[in-house]
Amino acid sequence: MKVTIVGAGNVGATCADVISYRGIASEVVLLDIKEGFAEGKAMDIMQCATTTVFNTKVSGSTNDYSKTAGSDVVVITSGIPRKPGMTREELIGINAGIVKSVADNVLTHSPDAIIVVVSNPMDTMTYLTLKATGLPKNRVIGMGGALDSSRFKYFLSQALQKPGNDVQGMVIGGHGDTTMIPLTRLASYNGSPVANFLSQEEMDKVAASTMVGGATLTGLLGTSAWYAPGASVAYLVDSILNDQKRMIPCSVMLEGEYGQNDICIGVPCIIGKNGVEEIVDIKLNDTEKALFAKSAEAVRNMNADLKSVL
Numbered sequence: 001m002k003v004t005i006v007g008a009g010n011v012g013a014t015c016a017d018v019i020s021y022r023g024i025a026s027e028v029v030l031l032d033i034k035e036g037f038a039e040g041k042a043m044d045i046m047q048c049a050t051t052t053v054f055n056t057k058v059s060g061s062t063n064d065y066s067k068t069a070g071s072d073v074v075v076i077t078s079g080i081p082r083k084p085g086m087t088r089e090e091l092i093g094i095n096a097g098i099v100k101s102v103a104d105n106v107l108t109h110s111p112d113a114i115i116v117v118v119s120n121p122m123d124t125m126t127y128l129t130l131k132a133t134g135l136p137k138n139r140v141i142g143m144g145g146a147l148d149s150s151r152f153k154y155f156l157s158q159a160l161q162k163p164g165n166d167v168q169g170m171v172i173g174g175h176g177d178t179t180m181i182p183l184t185r186l187a188s189y190n191g192s193p194v195a196n197f198l199s200q201e202e203m204d205k206v207a208a209s210t211m212v213g214g215a216t217l218t219g220l221l222g223t224s225a226w227y228a229p230g231a232s233v234a235y236l237v238d239s240i241l242n243d244q245k246r247m248i249p250c251s252v253m254l255e256g257e258y259g260q261n262d263i264c265i266g267v268p269c270i271i272g273k274n275g276v277e278e279i280v281d282i283k284l285n286d287t288e289k290a291l292f293a294k295s296a297e298a299v300r301n302m303n304a305d306l307k308s309v310l
């Protein structure tokens, strides 16, 4: 199975690294516009093969899309990341043009690929990719919810002082500092509601930390995060390539689900070899429904800014 990752920067290269050492794909092509950059990242990753022990073939390409031909999955991470103090939404002006041209290029050589959109503002870039390419909605998947949920589980595990792998939880809604919806009511510690162990105040604090999780890291690092983002993309790609049918919150086109139409936003999806195989209705309560409607309104307003590129 072949995966192309466009953008060999922090997130793209980390994703290639995780995919290779976990043996998720047999071949990974990294592509970047910066001369020699993707080739260098690929060579560096390949030089781990005998120490972390993997057989995935990782190669690099400077903007030569012929090398990406026949990819089963294409991940788009090309574009600029935010700097401290910025929102993801401020990246739209530069990233929209990049994402649109990259989507066109990859499809020329891999017409059957499933596209995973990572570049920010991710929900808007997913909508753009879907509209610009005309692909069926199961083949365009925005990655944000997997990452936001992993941060949610991290903050829950910190508050509970228990191992992260014993904690379950999900974040839906937009992938933005104010649009994310960490579902604290449904979060659990080994099957018991976290509300049995944490006060409302503690759960609210976890939710707030999750929502600004990306901004906090951007403040600390000077650019946005990459380890958890890259690993989250690899987790999603694994579910597609290996037909695992995991339920992962992803940004996908809604046609009536969750009361929304003509919008890409994070909802729980079954992800398998056909991409988005099902959108799962997890029965939100009235408060969560209201939060989702508010989040969707903000995400929809951003889509209006795509008029110049669509």
Ligand SMILES: NC(=O)C1=CN([C@@H]2O[C@H](COP(=O)(O)OP(=O)(O)OC[C@H]3O[C@@H](n4cnc5c(N)ncnc54)[C@H](O)[C@@H]3O)[C@@H](O)[C@H]2O)C=CC1
Pocket (backbone or CB within 6 Å): 006, 007, 008, 009, 010, 011, 012, 031, 032, 033, 034, 037, 077, 078, 079, 080, 081, 082, 088, 091, 095, 098, 102, 117, 118, 119, 120, 122, 143, 144, 147, 175, 223, 224, 225, 226, 229
């Ligand atoms: N959806 C999510 O959960 C997350 C999204 N992101 C987003 O992912 C994007 C990438 O972030 P980083 O990897 O940290 O940035 P980065 O700056 O390290 O890497 C981006 C790469 O894209 C390349 N690039 C730019 N234009 C290109 C083009 N036309 N064709 C091919 N390559 C091109 C650049 O040369 C650079 O190497 C950002 O927009 C960031 O906001 C980052 C983390 C999580």
Ligand SMILES: O=C([O-])CC(=O)C(=O)O
Pocket (backbone or CB within 6 Å): 081, 082, 088, 120, 147, 213, 214, 215, 218, 224, 225, 229
């Ligand atoms: O925070 C950012 O700008 C990058 C991102 O989407 C994340 O790490 O969640």
